[in-house]
Amino acid sequence: MNGNGPGPAGNAALAGDAALVRNAALARNYAPLPVTLASGQGAWVTGVEGRRYLDFLAAYSAVNFGHSHPRLVAAAKEQLERITLTSRAFDNDRLGPFATALAALARKDLVLPMNTGAEAVESAIKVVRAWGYRRKGVPAGQATILVASGNFHGRTTTIVSFSDDASARDDFGPYTPGFRIVPYGDVAALRDALDDTTVAILLEPIQGEAGVIVPPADYLPAVRALCDERNVLFVADEIQSGLGRTGSTFACDLVGVVPDLYLLGKALGGGIVPVSAVVGDEDVLGVLRPGEHGSTFGGNPLAAAVGLEVVRMLESGEYQERARELGEHLHGRLHALVGSGVTAVRGAGLWAGIDIDPSVGTGRQVCLALLERGVLAKDTHGSTVRMAPPLVVERDEIDFAVDALEAVLRT
Known part of the structure; x- marks a missing residue:
């Protein structure tokens, strides 16, 4: 060969x-x-x-x-004949139902719609930093986020700043500060790296690009407990693992863990349009104020129509x-x-x-x-x-x- x-x-x-x-x-x-x-x-x-x-x-x-898939193609075709883009300067009649359904599927309050998976990760980074400054009281400009070795969260300059994959990172510096990398699956290393500036732990429940790496069964529950103990947010990147792939709606469900933020993408667009989202509760996502974050295409009517049909298909559990x-x-x-x-x-x-x-x-x-x-x-x-x-x-x-x-x- x-x-x-x-x-x-x-x-x-x-x-x-x-x-x-x-x-x-x-x-x-x-x-x-x-x-x-x-x-x-x-x-x-x-x-x-x-x-x-x-x-x-x-x-x-x-x-x-x-x-x-006929249901997804039909949803897209129907919306294509009505309206496809309004920007978030105006509301559209598909976005509210999509956000309501997705929030219910994730058992959360709010949805921040974006387009690509990397945008969802970047959005979450901004949200947890704002939460750290506005809710936790971290001194301005000092917020840190813990991430895992072998991670893959996207290829933007900020995201590759905390990658340890040379092909993703090399020659793309200078790199964004504010991240600490610890071994995946090692709760003790997380605990040792965590301090008063830590606002979040960002993890893939199963690492996809690294080779479909499944952590020990007690890892995510221990991460959840550590976050609760130290007033730190747990952010689960379920962009690849979520929405049915692992035999549950979210990979976190396999071990009975609920993160503070879900990062979703890929399957959320049904293979038709790019759709991503950050999904969380009011006490976290509610830190965002009008004008602080946005996207011209995020939450567009076509994406929302397809995303809503995806959520409806998942609601049955089939x-x-x-x-x-x-x-x-x-x-x-x-x-x-x-x-x-x-x-x-x-x-x-x-x-x-x-x-x-x-x-x-x-x-x-x-x-x-x-x-x-x-x-x-x-x-x-x-x-x-x-x-x-x-x-x-x-x-x-x-x-x-x-x-x-x-x-x-x-x-």
């Missing part, structure tokens, strides 16, 4: 060369797999050459409900149950591969990080070989392959993907 000669990986490399010619005008901030997609339905996508592929990435969980039940099957099959080209499997629900034995190849090489067998997945950190199919995936489609992985590992 070295991708340099004849055979499946070699063919993929040739396809990649053609894609480079087609995309010569694009900045080279991505190195996509050599496939060009033209349409999608459910868990399947179709390339420009007419070949179908099983999508086991789901746009990093943004397509949780599958491609072209998708959470599918992720839970089918996730057990997925993980059962993947764990059976440990020792046969796989060194470890992690995850929850329909989300898995699979560590590939270096003797087999790199994660990228495995993904290239899966592509040739009709399965789309994505590597991370060299040796890990991530699988995150849409929640509409069927059991036999999971078997198709894992059978393909098993065949790749044998070659």
